[in-house]
Amino acid sequence: MEKKAIHFGGGNIGRGFVAEFLHTAGYEVVFVDVMDKIIEALQSTKSYQVTEVSDEGESTKTITNYRAINSKTHEADVIKEISTAEVVTCAVGPNILKFIAPVIAKGIDARTDPTPLAVIACENAIGATDTLHGFIKDNTAADRLDSMSDRARFANSAIDRIVPAQAADAGLNVRIEKFYEWAVESGPFGERGPPKIDAIHWVGNLEPYIERKLFTVNTSHATAAYYGYNAGKKTIAEAMRDESIRGIVRDVLQETAALIVDKHEISSTEQQEYVETIIARISNHYLEDSVERVGRAPVRKVSRKERFIGPAAQLAERGGKFDSLLGSVEMALRFQNVEGDEESVELAKILKENSPADAAVRLTGLDRDHPLFPHVVKVVDGVQSDAKARTTAHLMDIALN
Numbered sequence: 001m002e003k004k005a006i007h008f009g010g011g012n013i014g015r016g017f018v019a020e021f022l023h024t025a026g027y028e029v030v031f032v033d034v035m036d037k038i039i040e041a042l043q044s045t046k047s048y049q050v051t052e053v054s055d056e057g058e059s060t061k062t063i064t065n066y067r068a069i070n071s072k073t074h075e076a077d078v079i080k081e082i083s084t085a086e087v088v089t090c091a092v093g094p095n096i097l098k099f100i101a102p103v104i105a106k107g108i109d110a111r112t113d114p115t116p117l118a119v120i121a122c123e124n125a126i127g128a129t130d131t132l133h134g135f136i137k138d139n140t141a142a143d144r145l146d147s148m149s150d151r152a153r154f155a156n157s158a159i160d161r162i163v164p165a166q167a168a169d170a171g172l173n174v175r176i177e178k179f180y181e182w183a184v185e186s187g188p189f190g191e192r193g194p195p196k197i198d199a200i201h202w203v204g205n206l207e208p209y210i211e212r213k214l215f216t217v218n219t220s221h222a223t224a225a226y227y228g229y230n231a232g233k234k235t236i237a238e239a240m241r242d243e244s245i246r247g248i249v250r251d252v253l254q255e256t257a258a259l260i261v262d263k264h265e266i267s268s269t270e271q272q273e274y275v276e277t278i279i280a281r282i283s284n285h286y287l288e289d290s291v292e293r294v295g296r297a298p299v300r301k302v303s304r305k306e307r308f309i310g311p312a313a314q315l316a317e318r319g320g321k322f323d324s325l326l327g328s329v330e331m332a333l334r335f336q337n338v339e340g341d342e343e344s345v346e347l348a349k350i351l352k353e354n355s356p357a358d359a360a361v362r363l364t365g366l367d368r369d370h371p372l373f374p375h376v377v378k379v380v381d382g383v384q385s386d387a388k389a390r391t392t393a394h395l396m397d398i399a400l401n
């Protein structure tokens, strides 16, 4: 029988990365999404194209052998597919994991296949599969929990490939960078071993991979996005062409490199080479990657384990330098009321309605006695004072005219 993988989220990384590699590994891919437009497009086509763009030119692959189900309207079908699949992946965004967990829990519960399902969350977050697993357990009957590992195994992953928002007329086709890395924990699969997916680099300990990726690729990407947005730049490549922003990105990466080299078995030479690769990747002018996409969801991005506070907190605990990271946090806090970004509206509200210390706790989740906390409070205070000064100036302007 043909191998089958269920993938939640038919968006950019779903179509342009996960499905591409599942397809190459010989899986039939069943996309699950809640967006009618994507589902209808996937159901009414037999193929779409993934085009890698780089200095070396363009190279296109055709993806076929897929189906699509809308989980909003056809939940029972999704449960049935999961009950007979080998793999479940998702790329829906870390905040959506709780919404896809109930249907996955039901699909796992309905399994009779002796081989456990492999569940791999492909989100930019530390321990995303663990988070999903937690929500799945919350949606499973207590008397079925002990035997769940007979029906499913859960492996965390680190996934890296820049897939910008696509042109409005692109349909299902995706333009992406050539580079990719997909590291997944092998331990959860035990003696039976993990599923055969050639693009995956199976690793015993994922922490160095996910921290190096999140705290280099995503820290630098978000730094360029927030400084770029506040300087009126449209794309990450445009921001990176600005010498001052490029210099700031390098300063930030020096701080995270110090942590990565100190904490993991990665030499400073190796990390420096990695940094140069990442700077070249995010400067890629062939990718029209907007500062709004890369800066999206600022509340998530300034949270405790994320790309700024995650490394800054660890550096503060180790007596390291973190002031450039605080500069990125400040720019992230200035990413407010951005059209189409609900979290940027929520951010503005939190900053308006709370004292600096309370806003710092709510946004970053840092304990008040953490060595980083007073530094973050100072940054929050500065951003709030600027907003107040702008409101006062605006009101005076109205009164005078």
Ligand SMILES: NC(=O)c1ccc[n+]([C@@H]2O[C@H](COP(=O)([O-])OP(=O)(O)OC[C@H]3O[C@@H](n4cnc5c(N)ncnc54)[C@H](O)[C@@H]3O)[C@@H](O)[C@H]2O)c1
Pocket (backbone or CB within 6 Å): 008, 009, 010, 011, 012, 013, 014, 032, 033, 034, 035, 038, 071, 091, 092, 093, 094, 096, 099, 100, 122, 123, 124, 159, 160, 161, 162, 163, 164
């Ligand atoms: N784009 C990238 O460069 C990139 C690279 C690595 C990792 N990621 C991560 O992948 C995830 C997705 O990012 P993206 O850029 O593809 O976003 P995207 O917005 O293009 O895709 C997300 C998809 O999830 C779908 N979705 C939302 N709620 C759903 C639900 N309840 N059930 C099923 N589907 C649902 C959306 O309709 C959308 O199609 C994020 O965690 C992101 O951090 C993105």
Ligand SMILES: O=P(O)(O)OC[C@@H](O)[C@@H](O)[C@H](O)[C@H](O)CO
Pocket (backbone or CB within 6 Å): 124, 159, 160, 161, 162, 163, 217, 218, 221, 222, 293, 294, 295, 296, 297
């Ligand atoms: O997806 P986010 O919102 O966590 O971060 C935005 C980008 O930095 C991200 O999507 C990168 O393009 C990706 O992580 C590259 O591997």
